[in-house]
Amino acid sequence: MKILLIEDMAGFAVPIRQQLEARGHTVTWIIGANTVSADRLQGILVGKDATPMNDSWDGDADRLVEVVYGDFDLALSDGGLIGTVDSGAPIVNALSKFGIPCIGITGGGAGNRLLTDNGAIAGVPKEFVVLAIQADLLPTEKTLTDKDFTSLATCLDSFTHEMREKAEQARKAGTKFHHGYPVLE
DSSP states (O other): OEEHHHHHHHHHHHHHHHHHHHOOOEEEEEEEEEOOHHHHHHEEETTTBTTTOOOOOOOOOGGGEEEEGGGOSSEOSBBBBHHHHHHHHHHOOOOOHHTOEEEOGGGGTTHHHHHHTTOOSSSOOOOGGHHHTTTSSSSHHHHHHHOHHHHHHHHHHHHHHHHHHHHHHHHHHHHOOOSSOGGGO
């Protein structure tokens, strides 16, 4: 599948991209958008000076890339982004209206409600996305053609609940819960 990854923190985006590519997917990663229209957006590529948890955009036109929605099968979008369009909500809304399924991936998951309200089929806290990919819980080309994402949303909600319980158990035991992100280890 061709996947659009919209995430402004390299510490999260790089492991997500690596896991997706290891499963044979093609990933285009942007940190936000300069403009959004009905069939495309002007995305912003990661900066050369980005740190794992911080990036910025100074209007450098060399970092802009045209993203045509029809080129993608699925999008994963964070809620807070970098650029003129600093929220994933209008991007998810435009992609969804175009027919591209989106999954919200916000920190702690609190912003996923905003993304699902704007058309995302489901939400996963970004700290669990790598684990969800490793568990093969993202949509497949077959499930994307079915267009019924109710069971996927339920599955991802259950997965998130289970991961939160495991993380809490590890915290109470004084051990580390491995999220799959070196930046969180």
